[in-house]
Amino acid sequence: MTETVRRPRVHRPGLDSQGYIEREGSLGGIPHAFRPVVAAARDRLLDVLGPRLDSAYLYGSVPRGTARVGRSDLDLLVALRDEPDDAGRDAVQALGADLDRRFGQIDGVGTLLYSRARLLSDLETYDLGWFVACLCTPLLGEDLAEYLPRYRPDSRLARETNGDLALLLPRWRDRAAAARAPRERLRLVRYTSRHLVRTGFTLVMPRWNGWTSDLHEMAGAFAQYYPERAGQLRSAAVLGYRPSADPEILRTYVDDLGPWLAGEYTRVHGTKAPRPD
Incomplete structure (x- = not known):
C-alpha cells in the first residue's frame, strides 16, 4: 500500500489557515500609555457627532500595540449615517487638535471621515471596505466588517x-x-x-x-x-x-x-x- 506523503502547510504572514487576510489590532492590545487617549477620543466623538455617528474605529500602531510614546499619532476612521459635510470635518479636526494638545503621548491625530453608505458601496469593497474589515479595530457602534467579504492578497x-x-x-x-x-x-x-x-x-x-x-x-x-x-x-x-x-x-x-x-x-x-x- 502506497503511503500518502503530506506536505507541511506553509504559514503565510498575516493570513489565516484558508489564505484570507486576518484582521489586525485589538482594543486589548492598546499600550497602557495610550488608553487614556483612546478613552477621551471615544467620548469626544460621541459628544461632537451625536446621532450622526454610525461607527468609529482605531487603526495603525495604537491598536496594533506598536505605538511609541511621543512619536506615534492616533489614527481614527469614522462612519457617519449621512454624507460628511464641512461642519463634520471641522468638528473632527478640532477634536483631533484638542487631543493632540492634551496628550503628550501622541504626535498628532488623523481622522478619516466617510458615510456608512460609501464604506459599504461596491466601488469601495476592495479599498475602504477592505481597510475597515482588515486594518481597523472597532471602537464605537456597529462593526461594518459584518457586511463585507473576506479578502485575499490578490x-x-x-x-x-x-x-x-x-x-x-x-x-x-x-x-x-x-x-x-x-x-x-x-x-x-x-x-x-x-x-x-x-x-x-x-x-x-x-x-x-x-x-x-x-x-x-x-x-x-x-x-x-x-x-x-x-x-x-x-x-x-x-x-x-x-x-x-x-x-x-x-x-x-x-x-x-x-x-x-x-x-x-x-x-x-x-x-x-x-x-x-
Missing part, C-alpha cells in the same frame, strides 16, 4: 488599494513646495514615506502572498522582487518611522521613486477605478 486588492499613486504625485509635489517649516516637512516625509512603502509592498503582495503592516517587513518583501530599488524602499521605511525634514527626500520621492513605482504598478496591476473625489 491583484484586484492591490489595484484598488494603491493603484492611484500617479494621481497623488502632483499633489505631493505642491505640498512639498509649500512646506516651509521643518515640522510640516517632517509630517509630509513621514506620510509620503509610509505611502510609498505600502504601495511598493502591495505591488508585490500577490506574489509574496501574505500581509504585514510593518514597514520594514514590507520593504523586505519588495526587495525580493525589485532588488535594484530595494535600497530606496528600505530607506523610506526608516523615514516612515523616523522622518527627516530634508527637502531633498521629498524631491527624490516625487521625481524618481514615485513616478517609477506608479508606472510599474499600472503595468502589473492596472489603474484603480475612478472615485468621485
Whole structure:
C-alpha cells in the first residue's frame, strides 16, 4: 500500500489557515500609555457627532500595540449615517487638535471621515471596505466588517488599494513646495514615506502572498522582487518611522521613486477605478 506523503502547510504572514487576510489590532492590545487617549477620543466623538455617528474605529500602531510614546499619532476612521459635510470635518479636526494638545503621548491625530453608505458601496469593497474589515479595530457602534467579504492578497486588492499613486504625485509635489517649516516637512516625509512603502509592498503582495503592516517587513518583501530599488524602499521605511525634514527626500520621492513605482504598478496591476473625489 502506497503511503500518502503530506506536505507541511506553509504559514503565510498575516493570513489565516484558508489564505484570507486576518484582521489586525485589538482594543486589548492598546499600550497602557495610550488608553487614556483612546478613552477621551471615544467620548469626544460621541459628544461632537451625536446621532450622526454610525461607527468609529482605531487603526495603525495604537491598536496594533506598536505605538511609541511621543512619536506615534492616533489614527481614527469614522462612519457617519449621512454624507460628511464641512461642519463634520471641522468638528473632527478640532477634536483631533484638542487631543493632540492634551496628550503628550501622541504626535498628532488623523481622522478619516466617510458615510456608512460609501464604506459599504461596491466601488469601495476592495479599498475602504477592505481597510475597515482588515486594518481597523472597532471602537464605537456597529462593526461594518459584518457586511463585507473576506479578502485575499490578490491583484484586484492591490489595484484598488494603491493603484492611484500617479494621481497623488502632483499633489505631493505642491505640498512639498509649500512646506516651509521643518515640522510640516517632517509630517509630509513621514506620510509620503509610509505611502510609498505600502504601495511598493502591495505591488508585490500577490506574489509574496501574505500581509504585514510593518514597514520594514514590507520593504523586505519588495526587495525580493525589485532588488535594484530595494535600497530606496528600505530607506523610506526608516523615514516612515523616523522622518527627516530634508527637502531633498521629498524631491527624490516625487521625481524618481514615485513616478517609477506608479508606472510599474499600472503595468502589473492596472489603474484603480475612478472615485468621485
